[in-house]
């Protein structure tokens with residue numbers, strides 16, 4: 487069917503082409519179950535999928551794509567408010583999945599059964615690259631989740647770019663245990679396997695033991711997953727035989743990068759992307775793995791940096807500016823939000839990521855953070871939260887740290903650090919302030935250090951800095 491080339495045949499038919507949480511399907515079985523969904527979904531304005539980490543979820547998503555109906559993945563743990571927002575906003579008419587709520591959230595229920603098959607006359611919708619494949623909701627890290635319209639052509643371009651960068655092909659076994667409602671686990675992690683013809687093992691949950699037991703050649707994880715694996719040497723050593731360990735969705739702390747290199751004999755390859763752009767910048771399989779850097783643009787992707795005044799910032803390893811993009815993986819806009827859509831493009835047609843970055847002269851990109859929360863403006867200085875976080879993490883008494891700019895009458899914003907103490911605790915505020923002041927410019931030292939048990943994170947392991955700020959009286 488074009489986008490998911492593995493389903494067109496030619497890859498043989500292993501009994502376990504796709505395994506999700508222990509349920510294995512051949513491509514023929516998957517195509518059958520998905521065809522049955524597609525036949526019932528044809529013509530619907532949208533197919534919401536209750537995206538539990540199951541084989542039925544994969545069948546439902548593939549069914550929507552085969553029918554040419556926009557697929558709206560719904561986080562299974564979303565609260566009633568988030569769920570209602572997504573369903574209402576997306577305009578989906580059908581809700582597919584297993585164990586659906588009795589009222590199907592007000593939609594028409596489409597229960598998925600892996601044994602179902604389409605009738606003899608069923609055919610997939612004709613291919614159309616401009617058709618919306620997904621309405622993917624952003625993570626809501628900085629505001630209410632927005633529905634990004636992702637066309638078939640963007641998915642195809644993004645996956646082909648990754649296949650090129652990572653030499654990803656039918657000989658691979660991809661392992662991950664990421665949520666199936668987000669671009670990372672679903673588009674890259676599931677559709678990537680179905681486009682390259684590689685085996686997929688979804689571990690259900692992304693535990694170190696699950697990753698270690700799966701024996702893949704290619705592994706995807708978010709930094710929280712990698713940090714747990716780095717803390718579990720026995721599991722990490724099992725990954726030594728893998729070809730490529732990939733991290734994305736949030737910044738990978740350098741100590742985790744180093745520890746994985748030590749334990750597995752290979753450094754992880756970091757990559758950068760967002761719901762709106764899919765994957766755009768990645769460390770290549772045969773290229774250098776540079777700690778703190780996310781790699782180089784994928785084929786066809788162009789990047790540039792712009793200052794707050796919109797003027798170009800040089801890609802010289804020093805200049806800091808907003809990362810702007812052009813290329814074949816971009817979305818078609820936010821559903822029902824013309825203003826937000828217009829605001830995310832510059833007058834000369836570049837997509838504004840809202841992330842602040844540095845580009846090295848050799849093309850490697852470093853993500854400084856989000857312009858809205860990670861770039862702190864304090865007393866006339868511009869301070870990258872990530873640099874202060876990295877300095878704090880270098881202290882042996884610190885397990886994790888998040889730095890924000892809290893409103894301050896004198897400085898505009900004050901650097902405030904939220905710190906999770908390492909085992910045993912006992913690290914003091916004064917000590918940490920002095921520690922940072924001794925490593926970075928004095929204006930970068932935290933004005934306040936708040937010790938917390940845990941940092942608030944969403945399902946993708948992103949720190950919810952807005953929540954930290956709201957809690958900061």
Ligand code: ATP
Nearest residue numbers: 624625626627628735736737757758759760761853
């Ligand atoms: P919202 O847009 O609703 O606030 P979100 O931006 O977190 O949520 P996503 O599209 O899931 O939603 O995440 C994309 C963002 O994740 C990027 O804009 C960037 O800030 C961050 N990100 C992704 N990969 C990396 C990476 N390798 N290093 C640093 N940040 C990353």
Ligand code: MG
Nearest residue numbers: 624625628760
């Ligand atoms: Mg975003």
